[in-house]
Amino acid sequence: MFGVTVLGNNSAVPAFGRHPTSQVITTSGGKFLVDRGEGTQIQMINYKIRRSRISHIFISHLHGDHYFGLIGLLNSFALLNRTQKLTIVGPEILKTIIDLQFKVADTVLPYELEFLPVNSGGYITTVDNIEIRSFATDHRIACYGFVFKEKKNLRKIDIQKTSFHNVPYSFYHHLQKGADYKDENGLIIPNEELTTSAGPSKKYAFCADGRYNETIIKHIEGADMIYHETTYLDNLADRAFMRFHSTTRQAGRIAENAGVKKLLIGHFSSKYDSLDEFLSETQEVFPQTQLALEGVTYLI
């Protein structure tokens, strides 16, 4: 399973039942959060996403609608007696803000909080099979997109064959990585006999907030899915530029030029009640577009 669940799809001010930006990325190795607008903790409860499964939180930039809900979640983890390590990835000054808020509350966290600063784009970390990199977007303040890429997909076990050859379950993870199996008689059974080939490795890019910006294309190209913001409809391209945001058609052009398979759009301005035109305008440029709807999980 490699998918993204949308918790919030609205820009700045909450409106029409829509919440500020937050996504959950589910991988074979655990769950990541990307951005953390206020109130998304309650969204996680509503959508029955187990908070304890979150191992990493990525914050794209320090506009409030992308991180004001972070401190509340960290606090809840403390109150729920989390012990497992949590890693936060974000602009370096975020660590100062978090530390100050825990200091004034006299809170000592029961879990290890690791902080990985993102002050320029590039490699961040690898979690199990997923390599994570960041790239700068063109926003009013420093802002980063994130690319989540399966390093190599695991080969698929052929259960009938492994049963026939009595391969113990404990050896399966070696098989998935391509190892041959030596049975009790010393006979070597080639990996190709016991597994089928892995599918191609998948790639998801979260393009955060920002203006239309072709320099991001090299980072996201060929992705199976990207999320790109569409704060405004096409007729407000001037306003989008002035406010360092993008329109429907601009998001479509980025997806088209980057040769991605699917485009997810969100960060809708609070001035729009209906989202229909966001979808139709973007699909005119890039047909494989979907609205990022809250509570929906999109397979990558």
Add this chain to the structure above:
Amino acid sequence: MFGVTVLGNNSAVPAFGRHPTSQVITTSGGKFLVDRGEGTQIQMINYKIRRSRISHIFISHLHGDHYFGLIGLLNSFALLNRTQKLTIVGPEILKTIIDLQFKVADTVLPYELEFLPVNSGGYITTVDNIEIRSFATDHRIACYGFVFKEKKNLRKIDIQKTSFHNVPYSFYHHLQKGADYKDENGLIIPNEELTTSAGPSKKYAFCADGRYNETIIKHIEGADMIYHETTYLDNLADRAFMRFHSTTRQAGRIAENAGVKKLLIGHFSSKYDSLDEFLSETQEVFPQTQLALEGVTYLI
């Protein structure tokens, strides 16, 4: 109108659809917010409370469930182009936290933000007819309750009499304050002819978080309504003490000893699904008790 609307009645971690602490106090002179847990901005939208009417925000202490929603509201005010001054009352270090968060977001507020530090109990400010004072509670970190007291109630205009004497509408606010009226012939009509007496001035006390603590009684005595926390039922009095919180019976005893008219209870621990026992246990000690239910307005 002098009333309190509950936006959140839960302690620390959101649970069972209940939100962290926040209340709106409606007075003849405007609206005040008291505490500001995360997600209460969406609660205000749900309950159709106009954010623009808020003139003052009071923060009792810096545990996250009482202020993590503040910065998002201040930010929304900026995005909604508020121009009217906003006053925040709270522990002094809160100003540092707010300033830092706006600095990193490169946000310049379009409205004046006044900050009144509360670092010891006492007189804070007077807003129209309401005098506001604070008092210390016995909590793990510095924590303050707030008393909202009508200074003097305005006399009630007797419309039949003022019409008969042709008193112009522009003179009504003088009448409300007790002035006599001199008509066009120089005849003095005594105030008592034109108005009826004001009702007694009302008093509401928000007792914030804290242990059972009789030193607060002198500040809240005779109040028409107090809010007192009941994090735990009576059988967890030891845990309440250890965690600097109160139980049902303790809140009832405070209300009883302070000779108040009505008691509102809240800040229920997330371990409790049903609130029935909170009400029944507290009413055994103090019958005029009501649960602080989200979305409900209680007249003071």
